[in-house]
Amino acid sequence: GNSVTQMEGPVTLSEEAFLTINCTYTATGYPSLFWYVQYPGEGLQLLLKATKADDKGSNKGFEATYRKETTSFHLEKGSVQVSDSAVYFCALSPAQGGSEKLVFGKGTKLTVNP
C-alpha cells in the first residue's frame, strides 16, 4: 500500500540554521508529493508540491526535490526563522483513481529558537 515515513521529531534549531526534514515514500506509479505545514492552533497549509520525478517544489525559502530513484522528498531550508516553528507533514496523493485522498507522514515538529 501507499505510505509515507518522515523523520521523528521534535527538531530544535537556532535561528539561521540549516533545516532538513527527511521524507521517504512507498507507492505504486508516480504519486504527487506534498509538504504541508501546521502552525499552532491552525489547520494545515500547503507549503510546496511536486508532481513528477525530478520536479523541485519551492516556497518561502523551503525546497524539496522529487527523487524517484530514492523514493524521497526531503524538505530543506537554508536559514530558518523563529516564525518557521510549526509541524511539517510530508504527504502523497496516489497516482491512480483521481482521488483527493492524501496519505500523510506522522509529522515533524520544528522549534526555532532566537
Next chain:
Amino acid sequence: KAGVTQTPRYLIKTRGQQVTLSCSPISGHRSVSWYQQTPGQGLQFLFEYFSETQRNKGNFPGRFSGRQFSNSRSEMNVSTLELGDSALYLCASSFLAGPARELFFGEGSRLTVL
C-alpha cells in the same frame, strides 16, 4: 475570500452519544475531504465528496458517516462515540478533483469523548 469554516470548533461528548460536525468549503470549491488527526495515528483519511457523491472512503468503521449538500457544504457524523474517537477532525476543500490539487484545510473541530 473566506476560508474553510468548521463548526463547532470544540465539543465534549460522552461515550455512546453521537456527534455531527459541519464544514463549509471555500466558495466555488466542490470537493470536500475529511481527516482525523490524533497524536498516535497522525492524520488519517475519512472520506471525500465531490458534487454530493462520496468518491472515496478511508478505513474507518461504519459509525463514521458523511454527506455533502448541493451547496457543497458537508457534514460528518459519528455515532456511538468511543473514547478513541477523541481527535481533531479536519475538513479540506478544493476546486476540482484530482490527485495533484491543493487542499485548503479548516482549523478543525476538536472532539473530546469522556
